[in-house]
Amino acid sequence: METATLTLGDVHIPSSMLQRHGMKNGARVIVEDTQEGILITPLTVRRQKDAIARAVGLLPKNSKALDVLMDERSRDREIEENATSSR
Numbered sequence: 001m002e003t004a005t006l007t008l009g010d011v012h013i014p015s016s017m018l019q020r021h022g023m024k025n026g027a028r029v030i031v032e033d034t035q036e037g038i039l040i041t042p043l044t045v046r047r048q049k050d051a052i053a054r055a056v057g058l059l060p061k062n063s064k065a066l067d068v069l070m071d072e073r074s075r076d077r078e079i080e081e082n083a084t085s086s087r
Helices: 015-020 045-056 065-085
Strands: 005-007 010-012 029-033 038-042
Antiparallel strands (some): 005 010, 029 038
C-alpha cells in the first residue's frame, strides 16, 4: 500500500502510482465523496466524451453547441499539455 500526502488541500500522489495509471504531473482528476471515503479517478478524454454524449440528447437537433464545445476542449487540452510539458 502506498500513501499520499495532504497539504493545505493539495494531494501529493506517489509518482509510481501516477505512472501506473498513465497520469502526469498536473493531470486533471475527478474527486468524489463516497461512503467509503474520497475517490480520485483520472479525468480522461473518454470520460469527457461519455459525459458529452449523455448530454447530447438535451440539445436541440442541428445544434452546433457540441461542435463548439469539443473545439474549445481540444484547444484547452493543447494549452494544458503545453503548460505541463514546459514545467
